[in-house]
Structures are given as C-alpha cells and as structure tokens.
Amino acid sequence: MSILVVGGAGYIGSHMVKRLVEQNRDVVVVDNLSTGHRGAVDKGVKFYEGDIRDHAFLKEVFDQEAIDTVVHFAAFSIVPESMEKPLKYFDNNTAGMVALLEEMRDHDVKRIIFSSTAATYGVPEKSPIEETDRQAPINPYGESKLMMEKIIKWADQAYGIKFVALRYFNVAGAYPDGSIGEDHGPETHLTPIILQVALGKRDQLQIFGDDYHTPDGTNVRDYVHVLDLADAHILAIDYLKAGNDSDVFNLGSSTGFSVKEMVEAAREATGEAIPAKIAARRPGDPDSLIAASQKARKILKWNPQYDDVKEIIKTAWNWTQKHPNGYEDH
Ligand code: UDP
Secondary structure (H helix, E strand, C coil): EEEECCCCCHHHHHHHHHHHHHHCCCCEEEEEEEEECHCCCCCCCCEEECCCCHHHHHHHHHHHHEEEEEEEECCCCCCHHHHHCHHHHHHHHHHHHHHHHHHHHHHHEEEEEEEEEEEHECCCCCEECCCCCCCCCCCCHHHHHHHHHHHHHHHHHHHHEEEEEEEEEEECCCCCCCCCCCCCCCCCCHHHHHHHHCCCCCCCCEECCCCCCCCCCEECCCEEEEHHHHHHHHHHHHHHHHHCEEEEEEECCCEEEEEHHHHHHHHHHHHHCCCCEEECCCCCCEEEEEEEEEEEEHHCCCCCCCHHHHHHHHHHHHHHHHHCCCCCCC
C-alpha cells in the first residue's frame, strides 16, 4: 500500500516525500505544479501532475494506485494574497479538500494527515497557544483552513475517515544537504527573503511594522524546521495506523522570535550585513504567534531536532547558496 502525498512538489511536501523515500515507504505524489516544482521530487517517485479539484484526474489516481493514507499539502498559504483574493483560497483550499475527501470516501481510504495552521487562531487569547484555544481567523487563508478542519470532522463522523490536522506555526529551513529547499515565485516568506538579501539578490529587507505589541515592536513568530515538521507527519501516519482516533496538534518550537531577532540570527548564520528598514504593516498579521507543542511531543512522541533558529537558517542558507535561482523552472 502507498502513501499519497498531495502537493508533494511544494516546499513542505517535497521534504516529506524525501523523508518517506529515505525510510523506504511507498510514496505516490500528486501536484498541479501551480506553486510546486517538478525538480523538488526525486525522478524515481511516481508522479501525477494534476489538480485535486479535477474529479476525473483524481479518480484515475485512486483507481491506479493502492493508497491507504493521504498526506495533504496542496493549498495556497500566503496571508496577504488571501486578503486580496479570498475566493482563490476557498476554492483551492476548502473546495479542494472536499474533492479529495469525496474520492477517499469512494475508494474507501480511511486516513488523512493534513496541513492546518496557526492562522486558524487569529489573534490568540493567550500565549503560548493551546489546541483547545479559540479559533477566530483574521484572514481568509486561516479561515479556509479552519473550514477544512471542520469539514474533515464531519467526514470522519459520516464515513469514518480518520484524520490528524497539524497546525503549523512558521516553517523554515531546508534539507541539510542543500538538495531541496524553499522556492516560491514570487517569494513572500521572511527567511528566504532575508537570505536573498544576504546573497545580494535584493537590496534590503522590509520589516513590516515595528509598532506591534511585542518587546521590540516587530511581529513574533514560532519557527520550526521543515524536516522536524515532516517527521511529525510520519509520526501522525503511524499514530493513525495504530488505530488511534482523529486529533489535532500544534507544531511549533514553543519559542518566539521577532522579525528583528530573525534578521540578527541570519546575520550571524551567514556573516552577511543584511540591510533592513522599517516599512508599513502588512494586512492580516497578528502581533505574536507561539505554539504550545507539548501535545504533539507527548502523544505523537514528536522530538524536534532543531531547537536553535540559527541552525535552521543555516540549512536554508546552504540551499540558497547552492541554488541562488531556486529550481530554475520559473
Ligand atoms: N515579514 C517581514 N518582511 C518580509 C516578509 C515577512 O517583515 O519581507 C514578517 C511578516 O510581517 C511576519 C513575519 O515576517 O510578521 C513572518 O512572515 P511570513 O510571510 O514568513 O509568514 P506568516 O507568518 O505570514 O505565515
């Protein structure tokens, strides 16, 4: 039986696929390459190019392959874009989830692990954020993911499709050998932008606001290494395979870093100056997002290996230096 990784050519999905291959697990990838890269997936892995909202395409994949678990990464994830194009997010993320679950129901596939997000909490009630805290998104991206969480709950109740929803905080870093990494076009995420400045591909970083309610006024986020994140998904697969019930887990480091602290860590990790200037706030950004991640550590036995943000940045820097133009396919 195979694990179907939907969105396996994306940043997090490709790290998951590589990890699964390393562990000799059977993997099949689906990706529409709208934001992913064919070059991020090993040529030896079975790859279907297509969109999960295309019923005929998805049915064909489930007909052809013996799939027992789905890991779903295929979603848009850019907060500011979602503020401008909310329907794009409800279509791809929320409706995409419905299409995927319909196919799983029709093919009797009973397990799914999927990417949720800290953005489902909106402005947190308290810090660190626990899984049981109020979910009240302040942007369409978070709302689209919260809807996915709600839909899967009812699909579980009606069809017995068991799920693990993983609420990611801020994902960063790359495969330590520099073979795969983060490459979005256009890039909006903090770490790769900082490293493009370090590389000289951008003049300076714009820090989006320094008047937030945080110690230095810049947004605080909880950064977790992409491989630690991939490992949590593998633990979640085994957790469901062991017959455990559906559940939701935060994935973060439980430590917050401000934008200014990230720039400082990147200066140390790269030895580069990294000029930065304060710019206007970006719409949709909460002051601070820090995970309580004890639940994943306790129940999934998740044991993240990267606890130093500088080490996380170093792995991304290795990828950036080896691939200054990313995958060179856009
Ligand atoms: N950020 C910034 N300058 C940039 C990109 C991001 O100051 O060029 C800030 C952003 O406002 C947020 C943090 O960095 O506070 C992380 O943003 P990112 O887009 O990486 O992730 P998000 O938190 O939106 O998922």
